[in-house]
Amino acid sequence: MPEQESDLTRLRLLVDQAVERGEERLSPEPRLSEELGVSRGRLRTLLKKLESEGMIWRHVGKGTFVGPRKLTETATVGTSYSVDAILEARLALEPQLARQAAMHCTADDIATMQACLEEMERAPSMLHWKRLDERLHRSIAQATHNPLLLTLYDTLRSHMKHTLDRRIDQVFGSAPSPKADTEAEHVAMVKTISSHDPAGAETIMRDHLRSVRDRLFGLR
Incomplete structure (x- = not known):
């Protein structure tokens, strides 16, 4: 498996594990970089790939969140649909x-x-x-x-x-x-x-x- 794909696979596994634990936010980039054993630059490339797939979304200053980006952050607060x-x-x-x-x-x-x-x-x-x-x-x-x-x-x-x-x-x-x-x-x-x-x-x-x-x- 190419190195890039191997890194992506391991990052996807981390995201899946976060979902399984009911977490909505991933660890900060320094910790993710250490867990994956990749540089911060490579990590950002991998995160960008997962974001393009809708698996995560990032908010500058707030962190990396699991799932697709919402239309607006206020659109879903307190809203529940059948x-x-x-x-x-x-x-x-x-x-x-x-x-x-x-x-x-x-x-x-x-x-x-x-x-x-x-x-x-x-x-x-x-x-x-x-x-x-x-x-x-x-x-x-x-x-x-x-x-x-x-x-x-x-x-x-x-x-x-x-x-x-x-x-x-x-x-x-x-x-x-x-x-x-x-x-x-x-x-x-x-x-x-x-x-x-x-x-x-x-x-x-x-x-x-x-x-x-x-x-x-x-x-x-």
């Missing part, structure tokens, strides 16, 4: 993101999605698989090449994290991953996007989200 509201929002937004991704994706976007699918097949734990699932869906939002749509997705994801994640843990428990149920759906979705088929990508994403909803909550 599971139904979040599911409906996903069904409204993400099929359109898949449509736009099919229209605007590049070869690099498709390579990112394919690499994510391959890593999901080898995911050693539910936590790892879940983070990869998040990365795949966000890579589709990124493939729209529309910063506003990506910001809307990140805002929605920040709310999903505190509701749907708990339900996923309840349903799948300690199983390695729910990939047996979703692998074919993910593969079909990426294939349709890479074929630049907007209508097909929109339909597959909608069907996928409905399938996930039914597995997590039953027919609604």
Whole structure:
């Protein structure tokens, strides 16, 4: 494994461990640099990569936070949304993101999605698989090449994290991953996007989200 990828893998593991402990902020850069055994300059490069994936976000003077950046820091304070509201929002937004991704994706976007699918097949734990699932869906939002749509997705994801994640843990428990149920759906979705088929990508994403909803909550 190339050194850069090895460093990224170890940093992602640190982020996953922070999530597992319920922490929202990573250690300060000097401590992270020491834990990873990399220079501060390399660490910032690695953090920038994870930030581009929506795995973390950084606020100058406040630190590095887990998850995507919120639309505004005040938008979510004291606000709680029902599971139904979040599911409906996903069904409204993400099929359109898949449509736009099919229209605007590049070869690099498709390579990112394919690499994510391959890593999901080898995911050693539910936590790892879940983070990869998040990365795949966000890579589709990124493939729209529309910063506003990506910001809307990140805002929605920040709310999903505190509701749907708990339900996923309840349903799948300690199983390695729910990939047996979703692998074919993910593969079909990426294939349709890479074929630049907007209508097909929109339909597959909608069907996928409905399938996930039914597995997590039953027919609604």
